[in-house]
Amino acid sequence: METRQPALVVVGAGHAGGELAMAARQSGWPGSITLIGEEPGVPYQRPPLSKAYLCGQATEADIQLRPAAAYETAAVRRIEGVRVASIDRAARQVLLTDGRALPYDKLALCLGGRPRPLSCAGIDPHSPPANLLYLRTLRDARAIGEHLQPGKRIVIVGGGYVGLEVAASAVGRGALVTVLEAQPRVLARVAGPELSRFYQSVHAAHGVDIRTNAAIAAVNCEAGRIVCLTCGDGSTLEADAVVAGIGMIANVEIANAAGLDAANGLEVDENGMTADPDIFAAGDCTRYQHPLYGREVRIESVPNALEQARAIAGWLGGKPKPNRSVPWFWSDQYDLKLQMAGLATGYDRCVIRGSFEAHSFCAFYLAGDRVLAVDAVNRPAEFMAVRRALARPLVVDAAKIADESIALRELLAPGA
Numbered sequence: 001m002e003t004r005q006p007a008l009v010v011v012g013a014g015h016a017g018g019e020l021a022m023a024a025r026q027s028g029w030p031g032s033i034t035l036i037g038e039e040p041g042v043p044y045q046r047p048p049l050s051k052a053y054l055c056g057q058a059t060e061a062d063i064q065l066r067p068a069a070a071y072e073t074a075a076v077r078r079i080e081g082v083r084v085a086s087i088d089r090a091a092r093q094v095l096l097t098d099g100r101a102l103p104y105d106k107l108a109l110c111l112g113g114r115p116r117p118l119s120c121a122g123i124d125p126h127s128p129p130a131n132l133l134y135l136r137t138l139r140d141a142r143a144i145g146e147h148l149q150p151g152k153r154i155v156i157v158g159g160g161y162v163g164l165e166v167a168a169s170a171v172g173r174g175a176l177v178t179v180l181e182a183q184p185r186v187l188a189r190v191a192g193p194e195l196s197r198f199y200q201s202v203h204a205a206h207g208v209d210i211r212t213n214a215a216i217a218a219v220n221c222e223a224g225r226i227v228c229l230t231c232g233d234g235s236t237l238e239a240d241a242v243v244a245g246i247g248m249i250a251n252v253e254i255a256n257a258a259g260l261d262a263a264n265g266l267e268v269d270e271n272g273m274t275a276d277p278d279i280f281a282a283g284d285c286t287r288y289q290h291p292l293y294g295r296e297v298r299i300e301s302v303p304n305a306l307e308q309a310r311a312i313a314g315w316l317g318g319k320p321k322p323n324r325s326v327p328w329f330w331s332d333q334y335d336l337k338l339q340m341a342g343l344a345t346g347y348d349r350c351v352i353r354g355s356f357e358a359h360s361f362c363a364f365y366l367a368g369d370r371v372l373a374v375d376a377v378n379r380p381a382e383f384m385a386v387r388r389a390l391a392r393p394l395v396v397d398a399a400k401i402a403d404e405s406i407a408l409r410e411l412l413a414p415g416a
């Protein structure tokens, strides 16, 4: 008698979904693998969208995660440009917007997120201004790129990593750039004040006008385009285009509608399993208890998406590889290669090793003598060493960290 092959259906063809489909095959998943993505084309890397691609230093072909042929070779069937509209858990099938129904034995939701929309007086959410732009997809990046021309006035709302990277790329292409940040400093949600001050000064040196405590009260539009923004203090700013980088909303609606616990992210365990043992999830759309930090996290980073995807693939292939990875991330702006590892929440002091002036330093975030996190600028070797050590967890002689006459590896050694 013929036995039916089990079907793995992966929804979302971004970093997590693309990796999971391929890694499941490598891990020995015996059945079919279908990767469904609403975006057209093969899965691509998002980080270059605000960096090399926007600067004109990378093409669309350069940023593909893998060539289309790699999926064919691995017998991963790709369905592109189609959305999964709903999940029928009772019938174990997903329903596509083109009317198809696909049965699954195991389902993986790698749905990512979408930009948080800018909301203020003058913006009709049903008919947003044509020059109000966001950055999540290649299509978004193409649209922003068209505005990055010499002399164009680009206003960036939000001084987080995406906003600051777009600012660096935009001034590099000759645009006149202003960043409006509602908090008293840029990177307020993700880095300490020392790093914020450093980045503000570097951007100012490149001609970016960074305005903090600058919440937007209203936009004035003419013929469906923003021409001027008004801040809470009454100041105004003319603009040719506005790029809003004010965070992400996890795409969890289809999971919620299917009865899974998906408020601000779909809850998963260290193998990526949801409350339904046949449904897994990975990447920006998930939240989980982090074993090192003892609290729930929702991490928006490529390494996290890849680690979670590999954990699911390991589980499905019968070789569990639970995700216990130290969160990490990077950001490229000008000549600065910033790498961050760990989670700084709850730190009581920040110790700097190196020099801001030389654009080469590590910022250690400590709670007592425990290192919770590190931000490294142009120090890849030290970053790698600290990132690895953070998995222990890492306790150091904090008084010695700033002393560069002592090799970092001595300070990081267990029991040092």
Ligand SMILES: Cc1cc2nc3c(=O)[nH]c(=O)nc-3n(C[C@H](O)[C@H](O)[C@H](O)COP(=O)(O)OP(=O)(O)OC[C@H]3O[C@@H](n4cnc5c(N)ncnc54)[C@H](O)[C@@H]3O)c2cc1C
Pocket: 011, 012, 013, 014, 015, 016, 017, 036, 037, 038, 039, 046, 047, 048, 049, 050, 082, 083, 084, 085, 110, 111, 112, 113, 135, 136, 137, 162, 251, 254, 282, 283, 284, 285, 299, 300, 301, 302, 303, 305, 328, 329, 330, 331, 332
């Ligand atoms: C501009 C930018 C710069 C970034 N820079 C960095 C960086 O330097 N370093 C770093 O670590 N991280 C960076 N990130 C974050 C990183 O890109 C994300 O963490 C990563 O893409 C998460 O992968 P994911 O697979 O969870 O989501 P995504 O890559 O967003 O993929 C999700 C996919 O699922 C699709 N989808 C959603 N719902 C459905 C549905 N119902 N049916 C079918 N398809 C669906 C979406 O269209 C999307 O293609 C950056 C992000 C952006 C936007």
